[in-house]
Amino acid sequence: MALVLHHLNASRSQRIVWLLEELGTDYDLVSYARNAETHLAPPELLKFHPMGKSPLLETDEGIIAETGAIAEYLMARFDQERRLHPKSSSTDFPIYLEWLHSAEGAPFLPNLLSFYFQGAGLTETPLAQAMKAEQKKAANHIEKHLAAHPFFGGSQFSAADCLMGFNIQNAEMAGVLKERPASQAWLDKMRARPAYQKMLAIGI
Amino acid sequence: MALVLHHLNASRSQRIVWLLEELGTDYDLVSYARNAETHLAPPELLKFHPMGKSPLLETDEGIIAETGAIAEYLMARFDQERRLHPKSSSTDFPIYLEWLHSAEGAPFLPNLLSFYFQGAGLTETPLAQAMKAEQKKAANHIEKHLAAHPFFGGSQFSAADCLMGFNIQNAEMAGVLKERPASQAWLDKMRARPAYQKMLAIGI
Numbered sequence: 001m002a003l004v005l006h007h008l009n010a011s012r013s014q015r016i017v018w019l020l021e022e023l024g025t026d027y028d029l030v031s032y033a034r035n036a037e038t039h040l041a042p043p044e045l046l047k048f049h050p051m052g053k054s055p056l057l058e059t060d061e062g063i064i065a066e067t068g069a070i071a072e073y074l075m076a077r078f079d080q081e082r083r084l085h086p087k088s089s090s091t092d093f094p095i096y097l098e099w100l101h102s103a104e105g106a107p108f109l110p111n112l113l114s115f116y117f118q119g120a121g122l123t124e125t126p127l128a129q130a131m132k133a134e135q136k137k138a139a140n141h142i143e144k145h146l147a148a149h150p151f152f153g154g155s156q157f158s159a160a161d162c163l164m165g166f167n168i169q170n171a172e173m174a175g176v177l178k179e180r181p182a183s184q185a186w187l188d189k190m191r192a193r194p195a196y197q198k199m200l201a202i203g204i
Numbered sequence: 205m206a207l208v209l210h211h212l213n214a215s216r217s218q219r220i221v222w223l224l225e226e227l228g229t230d231y232d233l234v235s236y237a238r239n240a241e242t243h244l245a246p247p248e249l250l251k252f253h254p255m256g257k258s259p260l261l262e263t264d265e266g267i268i269a270e271t272g273a274i275a276e277y278l279m280a281r282f283d284q285e286r287r288l289h290p291k292s293s294s295t296d297f298p299i300y301l302e303w304l305h306s307a308e309g310a311p312f313l314p315n316l317l318s319f320y321f322q323g324a325g326l327t328e329t330p331l332a333q334a335m336k337a338e339q340k341k342a343a344n345h346i347e348k349h350l351a352a353h354p355f356f357g358g359s360q361f362s363a364a365d366c367l368m369g370f371n372i373q374n375a376e377m378a379g380v381l382k383e384r385p386a387s388q389a390w391l392d393k394m395r396a397r398p399a400y401q402k403m404l405a406i407g408i
Contacts, residue, residue: 105308112313
């Protein structure tokens with residue numbers, strides 16, 4: 001099957017680049033750049049999907065949007081050996097599912113909102129302050145998980161690590177990993193992976 | 205397996221009540237109420253999960269958070285007959301995946317942000333205005349999909365309908381379904397389902 005990833009810089013799309021590199025599946029990458037002023041995705045993406053967001057995966061079965069959906073599609077079609085996602089009978093399965101969805105869920109949303117508030121100059125509002133507290137709660141939750149499990153999906157490296165990576169990289173840039181050794185150790189471990197390095201080379 | 209749903213009023217949890225009722229699986233419901241002033245979830249939920257959000261599903265395999273993860277867990281454990289989720293070999297599979305994730309993804313986020321902005325009295329900011337435009341784009345995207353497919357997951361009713369329901373109910377309350385007949389028809393069809401009616405009786 002021919003795969004084309006419509007990739008936008010500084011977006012969730014880097015998670016899928018990493019996952020595709022871990023899979024070792026052939027794919028083509030088409031790159032788009034955010035508008036330098038507004039930071040919005042360019043209108044070209046609207047040609048492929050009505051929401052105009054990235055990542056978008058072009059497949060023989062049509063275009064797929066939503067990072068988590070693309071990840072699950074890739075697992076179903078290209079990971080029959082279950083290298084990157086646990087069997088549903090395994091004890092890791094519910095853990096894997098929770099973190100796969102956490103990448104867009106409660107542990108991620110306060111980061112997204114804070115990013116928007118910063119861009120809009122609204123950091124001093126009570127809502128922005130509440131989001132800061134939620135961000136700290138999320139970072140502590142992640143730290144506790146990674147202190148108890150080697151990977152987001154439990155005992156094995158999985159697609160959940162690729163999806164959560166974006167959060168941890170951002171946490172490091174925000175300087176909050178200094179007090180969170182398990183999160184820092186996880187990130188260092190990921191950096192040693194050839195697929196992670198390829199993702200960085202392709203551009204995040 | 206004993207299931208306990210930790211349910212919060214006016215939250216994503218209603219999606220899981222509906223899904224559990226569609227499955228017809230036994231479960232216990234423990235209800236929590238939002239703080240009348242702050243509209244936040246009560247601190248009791250923090251006893252069960254570090255993020256303190258609802259829905260939370262207590263299972264023999266531990267507590268699971270994140271609506272999408274709970275839905276996928278229920279499908280794997282209680283829907284062997286595939287009444288509520290398509291086989292991965294089916295043409296519906298990528299469509300199902302995209303909408304399952306869209307319930308927390310690009311078509312949902314502008315609604316969530318607009319809700320927060322309204323609560324914080326920030327509706328006149330450029331960011332809030334941009335979110336209004338995104339909401340409209342999302343509503344049009346949903347309308348186009350439902351004009352072409354009878355259900356969110358394609359040809360069959362599925363867990364994706366339960367997860368997206370919250371969005372469409374909110375759109376109706378906001379008065380935007382008048383110009384969107386396919387979305388209105390989908391909602392009317394859902395209202396005829398006994399499991400949907402049970403969800404309403406339990407309280408949304």
